[in-house]
Amino acid sequence: MERLRKYGFVAGFLVVPLTLYSVFVISPYVQAFQLSLTSWNGYSAIVRYVGLDNFGRLLGDEVFWQALRNHGLLLLALPLTTLVIALFLSFLLNLGGGARGAGMRGVWGSKFYRVVFFFPQVLAVAVVGVLFQAIYRPDEDGVINGLLAKFGIEPVGWLIEPGLALWSVMAVMVWQGVGFYVVLFSAGMAAIPKDYFEAAAIDGAGRVRLFFSITLPLLRDTVQVGWIYLGIAALDGFALIQVLVGDKGEPDGATTILPITIYKNAFSFGKVGYASAMGVALFFLTVTFAVLTLRTTRRERVEL
């Protein structure tokens, strides 16, 4: 009886979440893999299987390669820039006050800085995109160009120069993301025992030495998590680019990315099968990236 009651309870608690999750999450994913093998256009009653044709076409699709190149650039530069800035700022926040008396201290006002730095993280990416449209305007009316004009510098086409557009987009991602990692690293740094720094400082290690010899090695795991998060962000970018630059990948394919290409193929061009194949490619890219990062950055742990 008790056993039966337990099973009834377990089943009762699982039925709704399992149903919702199966219908709206798992079944679309399964269908996506299936549809990637078809030429379905989104409305016809007949679904024709074309084998791996979609994937073959993908390999010859210039837009796809353009998107991959852009993701590659983002994948390298976005985590690197964000993490370096965040590590630098959180080091200043937590240890910049120097070692006086009873150990390392944070700088004055570090709480205020942390609150400010983190704020962009809670703003919607779409809102940030609209905000930066005004800042990046290509003529002298843009905020940055207006400021540059004061120094007699010609307006820069931040989002319309092919060589510059993706970097401008990336700058916004960094602007929004750094605060999150500052908070993350600060928590990590707070967990490092104070006597480590004291001992090193007594031995005459400067702040730069402290950072590279103590802080960084002990934060290794946190940095790794950050790298994976930012890598996944580099394979997304949908909301920001869609709002900031538009969905045509202008200028000249410089901001073409897979998520927007998938969205357009599925909903504007009626190429649901092809879009699904691209989604499958994106899935394997994401998984490959995560596995590679975990494997290459794994080394013997520093035990505290």
Next chain:
Amino acid sequence: MASRDMGRPRPGVLSGLSHVALAVWALLIILPLLWTFLASFKSNSEIFGDPLQLPGALRLDSWGRAWDEAHIGQYMLNTVIVVFFGTAGTMLFGSMAAYVLGRYRFVGHKLIYYYFVAGLAFPVFLALGPLFFVVKQLGLLNSHVGLILVYIAYSLPFTVFFLAAFFRTLPEAVAEAARIDGASHTRTFFQIMVPMARPGLISITIFNVLGQWNQYLLPLVLLAGAPDKWVLTQGIAGISTLAGYQADWPGLFAALSMTILPVMVVYIIFQRQIQSGLGSGALK
């Protein structure tokens, strides 16, 4: 200058430089937001004039226009409805599933747990096309109910993953005592385990509220045909496109300010909880 004798002769210099670096980054964040806020009171020509200029007069009409004509009021209400029910549903069903998967041993409990967690590995863009047709077939396209159910479903993997681990850490003795006193499984959950799991539940609620409040892709796909049902993120993006045609830039910046301000107020009040709530995503 890697000062070997830090803290002794010139402690002020390095600290001073630290402050410069920190202040520069703080200004980079504050200035664009402040500029947006000020621009909402400016006229069109002032907005496109000198960026350092203050508004000539405190024009409040742009705020009225943004609220009514640009429907920010409507979008705000829609967002509150969707996020409220979305998060409430996520927390209810997510904690129920997490509790059962975290604390009960039955045939297939591991399998079901991994079934949920697997959802974390897939990019949502992969599901986008089929999801649209699933929702359409259920007749839930362009409806808040549809969007809410989809929000709940997509929030479940992380919620279950996080909360199952949390429920597992709770002591068995209390649940045992309740059972001996004759409390049913359901009662034990709602009256004993949920209150004990409060810290974890709060973190993950904040995580879900923010995630759903800021969601842009899913409403874009699922509410495309019903502009009166749009949520804020979608509405703001729409207004930004329109502002170009109507040349109502102050209205756009008023709309932006109106979206940012409530978030800022909530953030300042709950910043500690929000930082740890979002951080919980990374520090599994």
